[in-house]
Amino acid sequence: MDCEEIAEKLLNGERLEETEKRHLHSCPDCKELYETLIETKSIWEEKEDVPSSYIAVDPVMRIIVEKERSLESFLSFRPKSGVSAMYMAVSFILSFLLFESNFFRELGEFLTPFNLGLSAKMEHFFSYLGSLF
Structure with missing residues (x-):
């Protein structure tokens, strides 16, 4: 056989x-x-008594629909045209002026000593924590 x-x-x-x-x-x-x-x-x-759509399809479809709705609402968001153009223009001009005036470079130089002090304190704190374990 x-x-x-x-x-x-x-x-x-x-x-x-x-x-x-x-x-x-x-x-x-x-x-x-x-x-x-x-x-x-x-x-x-x-x-057999449990509908197959409930087991696999429904939860997946709900997630897909939620994602599509959130994406659609994100993509359809449009601020008022006159206001957004004005804010964009002001933001661009301020950013340009701040970069040209070396504001961020000076701010970085001003914050460097604070950053170094904070780094040293954090290093000391973590070494202390390491010594506990």
Whole structure:
């Protein structure tokens, strides 16, 4: 008896002949396949009363719809045209003036000693914490 033929019939749900049934009960490989198929079938039959759309599709679709709505609302946001143009122009001019006047360079030089002091204090703090453990 050919195990592959029996496996194919089992997987296709076809009826077995008497000789094939005898082989099925005597061959450990075919018997294991049959038992696995019966077990799988019973699991699927138990799950039948739960709608498949609820299990997989609905939560995924809700997430997709939420993401699309949030993206649409983000992309559709438009401030009032006159106000936004004015703010953009003022922001550009102020940024340009601050960069040209070396404001940020001077601010960096002013904050450097504070940053170094803070770094030293944090280093000391973390070394103290490290010594506790």
